[in-house]
Amino acid sequence: MVSFRKLPNIIITGTPGCGKTSHAEEFVSQNPEFTHINVSEFAKKNDCIEGYDEDRDSSIVNEDRLLDILEPLSEKGGLVIDWHCCEIFPERWIDLVVVIRCDNTVLYNRLEARGYKQSKITENVECEIMQILLTEAMENYNSNIVVELNSESLDSLDENVSRISQWVEMWKENNPNGISNELD
Numbered sequence: 357m358v359s360f361r362k363l364p365n366i367i368i369t370g371t372p373g374c375g376k377t378s379h380a381e382e383f384v385s386q387n388p389e390f391t392h393i394n395v396s397e398f399a400k401k402n403d404c405i406e407g408y409d410e411d412r413d414s415s416i417v418n419e420d421r422l423l424d425i426l427e428p429l430s431e432k433g434g435l436v437i438d439w440h441c442c443e444i445f446p447e448r449w450i451d452l453v454v455v456i457r458c459d460n461t462v463l464y465n466r467l468e469a470r471g472y473k474q475s476k477i478t479e480n481v482e483c484e485i486m487q488i489l490l491t492e493a494m495e496n497y498n499s500n501i502v503v504e505l506n507s508e509s510l511d512s513l514d515e516n517v518s519r520i521s522q523w524v525e526m527w528k529e530n531n532p533n534g535i536s537n538e539l540d
C-alpha cells in the first residue's frame with residue numbers, strides 16, 4: 357500500500373562547524389511538528405556506531421543500521437536530518453537539501469575554538485573551500501531541491517531559518533494531501 361508523508365523531510369548538511377545543528381535546532385524550535393535528527397547523537401543512542409576513525413578523530417557510523425531505524429520515521433515525514441554526509445539518504449525520502457556554507461576564516465576560528473587538532477581543522481577548511489558537501493548534494497539529489505545558504509552571523513541564521521520555514525509552508529500548500537513515499 358502506498359503511504360504518504362504529510363510533512364517534508366529536510367536534510368541540513370555542510371562542513372563540520374558551519375552551523376548545521378544551530379540551524380536545525382532553531383528551525384525545530386519554531387516548527388515543533390518537526391523532529392531534529394542529529395545523526396551523530398542519534399547513531400550513538402541507537403547503537404549504530406561500529407568503530408572509531410583515529411585519523412579523523414570521529415566515530416564510524418553503521419549506515420545500514422542507521423537507515424533501517426530511520427526508514428519508518430522518514431515515512432511519517434517531518435525529519436530534519438543534521439549531518440555532514442547527505443548522500444546515504446535515499447532520494448525518495450528527501451524533499452529539501454539545505455547546504456550551509458561558511459566563510460573559511462570564520463570556520464577556521466570556530467573549529468579552533470572547539471579545540472580541534474590542526475589536521476582536523478585543515479581537513480575541514482579545505483573541504484569547505486572545495487565545496488565538497490555542496491557537490492555531494494548536487495550529485496546525489498535533484499538540483500531543484502538543493503539550496504545553498506550562507507551563515508556567518510546570527511542575522512543570517514535567523515534569515516535562513518525563516519526561508520526554510522517559508523519553503524515548508526509552500527510545500528504544505530502544494531501538497532495538501534501529503535506526498536507519496538514511493539519514487540515517481
Ligand SMILES: Nc1ncnc2c1ncn2[C@@H]1O[C@H](COP(=O)(O)OP(=O)(O)OP(=O)(O)O)[C@@H](O)[C@H]1O
Nearest residue numbers: 371372373374375376377378466507508509510513
Ligand atoms: N550563523 C552563525 N552565527 C554565529 N555563530 C554561529 C552560526 N552558526 C553556527 N555558529 C556557531 O558555530 C559553532 C558551530 O555550530 P554548529 O554546532 O551548529 O555547527 P555544525 O555544522 O552542526 O557542526 P558539527 O558538524 O561539528 O556538529 C557553534 O559554536 C555555533 O554557536
